Amino acid sequence: MDTYIAMGYVPGSNLGRASRVKHEHASAMAHRYGPMIYRRALVLLGNPDDAQDAVQEVLLRALRGEAGFEKRAQISTWLYSITTHYCLNLIRNRSRQAQLRAQHLPPEAALKPGTEALLTVRALLQQAELQEAKAVTYVYLDGMPRAEAAELMGVSVRTIGNLLHSFQTWAREKLQELDRSTEGSEP
Amino acid sequence: MSEPFEAWIPPQRQSCPSDLQLDQLQLQELSDALRPGVEKHLEGCGFCAERWRLRAEGAAAFPALQLDQVIDQLHAQTDVRPISSAPKKRRVIVGAIGAAAASLLAALILWPSPPPRIMTKGAMKLRVYKEVQGVGQEILSGAPLRRGDRIRFEITPAPRDSAHPQVMIVSLEPPQKLSVFYPSSGQHSELPAQKSGALPGSIELDDYLGEEWLYLIACDRPFALTALNAKTLRAPPQGCLTDRFLLNKVRSP
Numbered sequence: 399m400d401t402y403i404a405m406g407y408v409p410g411s412n413l414g415r416a417s418r419v420k421h422e423h424a425s426a427m428a429h430r431y432g433p434m435i436y437r438r439a440l441v442l443l444g445n446p447d448d449a450q451d452a453v454q455e456v457l458l459r460a461l462r463g464e465a466g467f468e469k470r471a472q473i474s475t476w477l478y479s480i481t482t483h484y485c486l487n488l489i490r491n492r493s494r495q496a497q498l499r500a501q502h503l504p505p506e507a508a509l510k511p512g513t514e515a516l517l518t519v520r521a522l523l524q525q526a527e528l529q530e531a532k533a534v535t536y537v538y539l540d541g542m543p544r545a546e547a548a549e550l551m552g553v554s555v556r557t558i559g560n561l562l563h564s565f566q567t568w569a570r571e572k573l574q575e576l577d578r579s580t581e582g583s584e585p
Numbered sequence: 586m587s588e589p590f591e592a593w594i595p596p597q598r599q600s601c602p603s604d605l606q607l608d609q610l611q612l613q614e615l616s617d618a619l620r621p622g623v624e625k626h627l628e629g630c631g632f633c634a635e636r637w638r639l640r641a642e643g644a645a646a647f648p649a650l651q652l653d654q655v656i657d658q659l660h661a662q663t664d665v666r667p668i669s670s671a672p673k674k675r676r677v678i679v680g681a682i683g684a685a686a687a688s689l690l691a692a693l694i695l696w697p698s699p700p701p702r703i704m705t706k707g708a709m710k711l712r713v714y715k716e717v718q719g720v721g722q723e724i725l726s727g728a729p730l731r732r733g734d735r736i737r738f739e740i741t742p743a744p745r746d747s748a749h750p751q752v753m754i755v756s757l758e759p760p761q762k763l764s765v766f767y768p769s770s771g772q773h774s775e776l777p778a779q780k781s782g783a784l785p786g787s788i789e790l791d792d793y794l795g796e797e798w799l800y801l802i803a804c805d806r807p808f809a810l811t812a813l814n815a816k817t818l819r820a821p822p823q824g825c826l827t828d829r830f831l832l833n834k835v836r837s838p
Contacts, residue, residue, distance in 0.1 A: 408808075433643050434612070436647055446647075450649070454655045454659065458658075460657060475605070478608070538606070546606075
């Protein structure tokens with residue numbers, strides 16, 4: 399399975415067989431990793447349709463051997479990282495914060511932190527730098543130890559600390575702005 | 586919101602395995618070094634036992650997840666076999682696209698032709714190229730694009746090989762706002778009879794930020810713009826194929 403993903407497509411003249419193998423491989427990948435990707439995307443995006451789109455996009459990238467998949471890496475680690483990247487890009491570029499707030503939350507209550515915190519994090523992630531957003535997602539949303547987040551992002555633990563610190567400084571200002579605008583809008 | 590950001594992590598999770606570790610345990614991909622500790626934790630943590638139960642259920646834990654639909658799309662979109670990754674840098678003059686897409690500007694630019702490809706029957710793929718220093722580079726769905734970037738479309742297989750020559754590229758914004766990206770007439774168009782599936786015209790992105798799904802609709806017969814909606818784009822009628830691409834516009838640094 400690893401080799402197949404790393405190579406992308408099976409070369410050869412027997413296209414019928416290759417296509418059949420590809421289809422079987424795609425089905426196997428979807429059944430094996432689909433729930434993990436969906437769960438991950440649902441927590442970050444909060445919308446079942448978007449989460450399903452994420453499953454499709456991430457698996458498509460995997461099947462095409464894109465985005466620097468390393469044969470040595472565990473597939474789950476790679477897919478988790480790609481899913482996070484995909485979802486954060488989606489979140490960060492959403493133009494309407496209100497749309498986020500109105501969206502459904504994942505039904506698995508045990509999988510998510512407090513609703514208010516989650517919405518706040520999502521709102522902040524919309525505007526945060528991508529690397530900071532990833533560190534925040536792994537550590538604050540996933541509850542991942544910094545060492546694990548560092549390994550996943552391919553950086554040092556110290557860098558994770560720096561990214562979180564930088565995010566905190568920026569986020570505090572943003573939240574204060576939000577508080578001020580909320581107070582100002584109250585009658 | 587002035588409390589430490591660590592407070593966002595529920596207390597019960599601070600000593601628990603991460604989601605990734607649990608997923609890897611369930612997939613039997615967790616490293617030997619970590620597995621014993623995680624398994625031991627599961628024995629004594631009710632919170633994680635519930636997290637584990639959800640994983641053990643697999644897709645059944647998510648009634649909204651339509652895996653069959655995902656698999657169908659994967660089959661359709663992976664029926665492509667690139668035979669060359671090196672694009673020929675033949676420069677061609679492309680025409681200007683009209684003002685059909687309200688958020689876009691038309692432009693005349695020089696552009697190289699995309700690489701040749703061989704397609705299996707039944708799949709139509711929308712490919713997007715971005716101009717980088719005068720050269721068109723294919724970009725992935727969801728890759729960040731910025732104001733001023735010039736993009737161009739290619740439909741594969743090449744028109745002469747296609748059983749679905751009537752094409753249109755549109756974007757769909759919730760709930761039902763359709764914008765036509767190609768052709769500039771705003772109506773379906775028969776693909777030009779040329780070897781390459783590259784469409785004439787390039788588009789310069791404007792200030793609008795955010796993501797936008799582009800849909801390729803390719804049919805074996807003429808169709809009307811009014812026939813398109815969210816439902817038909819996701820599940821095309823008989824005789825039509827669709828593909829989509831996430832246009833992801835981010836702020837310039």
